[in-house]
Amino acid sequence: MILTQPEQLLLDLLAIPSVSGTEQAIIDRVAETLGGTFRVERIPVDETRSNLLCTVGSPRVLLAAHLDTVPGTVEIRVDDENIHGRGACDNKGAAAAMITAALQAVSEDATDFGLLFTVGEETNFDGAIAVQKFFADNDIVPERIVIGEPTGLQIVTAQRGITSVEILCDGTAEHSSTDHPDSAIHKLAALLAAFLKNTFPETTYHVGLIQGGTADNVVAAHATATLLFRSMNPELETLIHRALADTNVPHTIKTLQTVPPVDHTAPSFARNAVAYFTEMAFLKNSFVLGPGSITDAHTASERVSRRELNEAVAQYRAFLPKRD
Incomplete structure (x- = not known):
């Protein structure tokens, strides 16, 4: 050849x-x-x-x-x-x-x-x-x-910029036999189920990491999800916070990385x-x-x-x- x-x-x-x-x-x-x-x-x-x-x-x-x-x-x-x-x-x-x-x-x-x-x-x-x-x-x-x-x-x-955020939900560590577990994982799952229905202009995103709990017989006290967004939208962080608030699930959010679009x-x-x-x-x-x-x-x-x-x-x- x-x-x-x-x-x-x-x-x-x-x-x-x-x-x-x-x-x-x-x-x-x-x-x-x-x-x-x-x-x-x-x-x-x-x-x-x-x-x-x-x-x-x-x-x-x-x-x-x-x-x-x-x-x-x-x-x-x-x-x-x-x-x-x-x-x-x-x-x-x-x-x-x-x-x-x-x-x-x-x-x-x-x-x-x-x-x-x-x-x-x-x-x-x-x-x-x-x-x-x-x-x-x-x-x-x-x-x-x-x-x-x-x-x-x-x-x-x-090219789109990159924004990475960590969402934290808190619960109560307790025995898993409780009738109404105050589980951070349950809260995070509900939050993500509602949040992922959102679309944002000129943006793609996904959940890259989920962490939480200590054992299968202990109600989770903490659970986190890391989401990565690729976007040209200058209002993205405002839109993220608004969409999270609309889930009505208590949480805290921390921005891990922001690289602006070019x-x-x-x-x-x-x-x-x-x-x-x-x-x-x-x-x-x-x-x-x-x-x-x-x-x-x-x-x-x-x-x-x-x-x-x-x-x-x-x-x-x-x-x-x-x-x-």
Whole structure:
């Protein structure tokens, strides 16, 4: 089977495991690959891990991709339509296409652009946070950053924010033989049954965790539920509190995390908002574009379309400077 340059490069990257927290081997490999052509700079993340910034000239445009993956093994293989493997679409396909596009640009004497490779995207975004600080400390503000993620080669300009809340119900710890148990779990179940009937504009949500009780023969004194919301709605927290109050179940609520939505829509692009979260939240002047489908990401059958992988090279190249 004849493979194109980005296809072979993707297979090489897939052969290097890079679960979040263990990315240094793939960072080292990319640094070695690009070191003879680009100025390579490591941006420290912690004692053992770093991001990679590879530039020619003074970069006005960056192509950015995270190189970490979620855990799990997916057999690396190629068929007529797809390349399979953990990270094929999320996110090593984009990385391979970006590297290919950047090398083409250098061969055409283009300058003033770069590649950015990050770690930790699948966990706590510590790589992107380190880049954000590094750029601020060094007054680096690229005019455009193209972030690779599986978007089916559609430009994404906005993303929902994340709000996580914990709901607590209290009861009375007592013997389970009581006729009218004052159970925190019963209260929480009633609250959730009522609350989950609600829908909120531009919002998806789910109950991610439920905890409560100490033993099956003890009425639960405490019970908690953690809910995660993805939303573009600036009034979301007010709506959540109102809907919880309408359940008429006594409770307390604590906000665990709030990350605001992002909208980088510019006049040159139509607004396209997605429910998932990306490094666009940390990088100014950025939007998202890449091969593959988000529905294949993190799955046991993760794959990327060979057609989209090769088309991505041309799309990324179009955003890079032309020869003067």
